[in-house]
Amino acid sequence: LIIISKNKSKTFTKMAPKKTPTTDGAKGSKTVKRAPKSETTHRKKRRNETFAIYIFKVLKQVHPDVGISKKAMNIMNSFINDSFDRIALEASKLVRFNKRRTLSSREI
Numbered sequence: 001l002i003i004i005s006k007n008k009s010k011t012f013t014k015m016a017p018k019k020t021p022t023t024d025g026a027k028g029s030k031t032v033k034r035a036p037k038s039e040t041t042h043r044k045k046r047r048n049e050t051f052a053i054y055i056f057k058v059l060k061q062v063h064p065d066v067g068i069s070k071k072a073m074n075i076m077n078s079f080i081n082d083s084f085d086r087i088a089l090e091a092s093k094l095v096r097f098n099k100r101r102t103l104s105s106r107e108i
Helices: 052-062 070-098
Strands: 002-004 013-014
Touching: 052 070
Parallel strands: none
Antiparallel strands: 002 013
16 A cells, blocks of 8 residues: 655655454454364373283282272382383393393393
């Protein structure tokens, strides 16, 4: 858009200010329009992997009539995770010590 002055002594042109692009195409609006959420779309919950089912199966093999509380299951899960980390750390030390990429029964 060009505006020309009607003053006879001076003639100049003035450019209109630049328009900033909007996300939804409306004039002067900078809000982002989102598609309406349908009732069927749900965000998937991230899976939390535990050893709970395996601990429970072993418990039932050993003591079929005994149960386990949630707190005790969390303690057992922490114990198994800690043991796994220690075994994996020791295995990586053995592999590094023998300068090999594979851990065999000989290193153990």
